[in-house]
Amino acid sequence: MIRAVDGHSDGSGAAAVGTSAKATPESLRVRVLRQDSPGRESYWECHVIPYEPNMNVISILQKIAARSTTEDGRKVAPVAWDCNCLEEVCGSCTMLVNGRTRMACTALVDRLVEEQPEEIVLEPMSKFPVVRDLMVDRRRVFHSLGRVKAWVPIDGSYDQGPGPRISPEEQEDAYPLSTCISCGCCMEACPQFTKVEVQRMEGESVEAFEARRTAAFDKNFLGAHAISQAMLFNSHPTGKMIADERLEALTDRGGIQMCGNAQNCVAVCPKSIPLTRSIARAGRAATLWAIRRFFDR
């Protein structure tokens, strides 16, 4: 069904939709929490856009950008957001949709309207510094992966040959963990994970600022995804060669001990990764590692 919508003649085109379900709205009211640049005050802005079947939050944002006009007819700069793959694989379009963290690409408007017909509320993630509007700086997600060395170390000056075989059972255990898309939902929903926003000071060099930011990241909570990735690579036959280094990182400041077992991470994970199983396994590994380190040194 194609409707010519020029954005200003809302009601006229909507009548053509009459054949679909009677609950179908003619237009959608979208409330967006905007912020012009890092460190600035945020503000709410309402947009009304024509409804179409099978929309997702990304297509809403595309329509908002195309119109760039608020509910009260003011011309504004387009709302900025991040997205890439549009199939819940890249992890870049995470935002708060109706107050809850999720991927905008798989937030289907028809479902959202069923839950909350009045309006759709879009906010940037609250645990990451806002770059602009719905775009946030998620570098801490990747910094955490670096802290726990979430990789298999195979770099060297010669060919090390093929790695050991992995049994199908081990593969089945590890595969779900490998589907992590670093979207940051687990961190956003975690009551133990708090925002770290470091502002560049007057006259501070870029290097000094980045060092300060890294230090701030390093002493705060890793997040569920990094703990899970550490367990993924500690179960890998080649990855486990640096298992102790990962456990060292997991038991360092801001490590596994910060987990409060609220288990929101596993509830919001768009890939249904058994994050709490990874956390408990990491807890067990950390327990044994700490005992080993205490008595063996």
Next chain:
Amino acid sequence: MSASSQSANADQPSFLERNQFLIYRLFSLAGLVPVGAFLVVHLLTNASVLGGPEVFQSRVDMIHSLGPLLPVVEWAFIFLPMIFHAAVGMAIIAGGLPNVGSYPYSGNIRYTLQRVTGMIAFAFILWHIWQLHAMGKPLGGGAFDPHHAASTASAALRPMAVAVLYAIGVLSAVYHLSNGLWSLGVTWGIWTSPAAMRRASWLSVAVGVALGAAGLGGLAGMRMVDVDEARAVEGRMAEARELLEGKVAPQAADASGVSDPAH
């Protein structure tokens, strides 16, 4: 330049930061042993009053038979671990950002309740120690007399408002321990799979229900004690104890022994 030297200083982790993992694990352990274990003993001892003032008095006598060692045991195994657990717990609460409003999942509700009950239990325990423990005497409290255990406890718990606050305090402590037991199992990696965590949550419910029943039973039992009758029982038991300990002169003991059949 000045900014970079400042940040270098800020990078130095403090003692608490360097030993964060160890401190949090000791915090978790302290909640179970000795603090949690003490709560179990304490509530079961109190519930023994349901067997009558003499049963409760004999349990209290057993504890107080430690004599001058009792304060040492109290401080080493109850007060200091509890202060440590409470101090770290408050730091943890201060660092968290509860969000049950946005994410009303059962795990999240239990997480939030764990913090709420921890704070209630802490405030309650301070008041409880002031009200009944001998340390509260200089401050106008300390109403519990170990030689008249049931009667003094009963009198202190008689006002309805006190009983209600005790019920809230005891149930908070019981929730905090039983949910904490589940959480501890995840933290230490005792139960790791979702299925094992579900089974463990039944264990935690069972512990909570049993302890809650013991706690409320003890509270109700204390309030049902007939104070005058209990005083008489406790008086006789104190005499017998003094006799056993040889604090009373043999003649006096004989005299009381003679007069006993007349009762």
